[in-house]
Amino acid sequence: MIKSYWKQTWALLWQNKLFGGLYLIGTALPVTMTMIVVMYFHLLTAPVYPELNRDRLYEVRAVMTYNADGVLIGGGYCSEAMVHQWFYPLRSAGKVTAIYTYNRNLNDWLQLADGKSELKVHTKYTDPNFFRVFDFDFVAGAPFSWSDLESARPCGVLSASMARRLFGTEQAVGKRFTMNYMDYTVTGVVRDASSLTPTSFAQIWLPYTHVPGYGNYQEIGSGGFTTVFRVQDEKQARQLQADVRDLVRRYNVLHADEKRLDVDCPMPVWKRNLVPGNMEVDLPAMIRFWGGLLLAFLIVPAVNLGGMISGRMDTRLPELGISRAFGAGRGYLLRRVVRENLLMTLAGGLLGLVLSWMLLGWGHDWIIGLFDTYGLMQVENEEMLVTPAMLFSPVLFLAAFLFCLLLNLASALIPAWRALRVPIVQALYEKK
Known part of the structure; x- marks a missing residue:
């Protein structure tokens, strides 16, 4: 089943390469930014050698x-x-x-x-x-x-x-x-x-x-x-x-x-580790600030992708009309469209995750420097050590997947639902 969905999604991407490329990039960039923030806090709070406990x-x-x-x-x-x-x-x-x-x-x-x-x-x-x-x-x-x-x-x-x-x-x-x-x-x-x-x-x-x-x-x-x-x-x-x-x-x-x-x-x-010196740790304030930032990373691309998907759904109205004429229900078609977009979102999310690993693996000095305003994690005579074990974590994979899932639902659900509310006759007429 998943293989057939993947083949269908791949065929749709090849039919419109510009749409597919923009969709992947539009998903990968926010995932990259989000994962860099998540990985930074993961490095500060998760069990990492030699602070394994x-x-x-x-x-x-x-x-x-x-x-x-x-x-x-x-x-x-x-x-x-x-x-x-x-x-x-x-x-x-x-x-x-x-x-x-x-x-x-x-x-x-x-x-x-x-x-x-x-x-x-x-x-x-x-x-x-x-x-x-x-x-x-x-x-x-x-x-x-x-x-x-x-x-x-x-x-x-x-x-x-x-x-x-x-x-x-x-x-x-x-x-x-x-x-x-x-x-x-x-x-x-x-x-x-x-x-x-x-x-x-x-x-x-x-x-x-x-x-x-x-x-x-x-x-x-x-x-x-x-x-x-x-x-x-x-x-x-x-x-x-x-x-x-x-x-x-x-x-x-x-x-x-x-x-x-x-x-x-x-x-x-x-x-x-979250604050320098003896400053009080205000976790609610930190959650509001960084949560708002991550929410912006989600909403902005979701709006852009939603517009792209909405335009794409207009071109697929005849296809959806024919499916409905042969008895396919709205729920079935909605799930199919969401699954197709989820596969594309996951592909973009995987690309974004790889990009975030590459940036933190090769450019961690200047990226960490953006967060470390007090220079507490900088060493003059030694390059900052970031190992693969510090970046690869089930928590990070789960965070990336959840972000992709939310991005997919936020960007694909409304356009798909609007397209499926078009009457069958009108949807078939769009082909002319």
């Missing part, structure tokens, strides 16, 4: 401090004391890691082997749990240890591409590199991550005890750390949020005469 990752970032009169006296990230006294011991926290983020743009420079050249690198200062919270694939070695962190041993983990650039091989465990004029030892090498995973991405990962002044804030309150939790399920996530709120409440009761803390409730990492 994004739906189970939560973070605490913003901490505000007020005096007894309610006046804001400080704000920032979590202090080291808060991480050690509050978050590490939490039973509901699952796996916990602290990432130094007070100064995201630390000027870390590698001194290369020629003794003259330097290379700016993207570093992340954290603890050994970082590699348990995030699912990095080690191609050599292992993470640095807690004793390395506590003793501030000069060591770190390299990305595979950085290891190849420095040593010509990924098997670099035990080798030494110089950064900021200090020698470090490689403890492990991991498969490259993409800068589209900003919470975990780096080229070099080091113990946070190498950050000057990392422990300046020894009291519970604001400091320089983002804390990331990996929970087992939604139930544990709710318990984690309740425990953090309870810790804040008890602290404020004990220090009511001195100060008061306002701490972000643990938020899913995928939500935090």
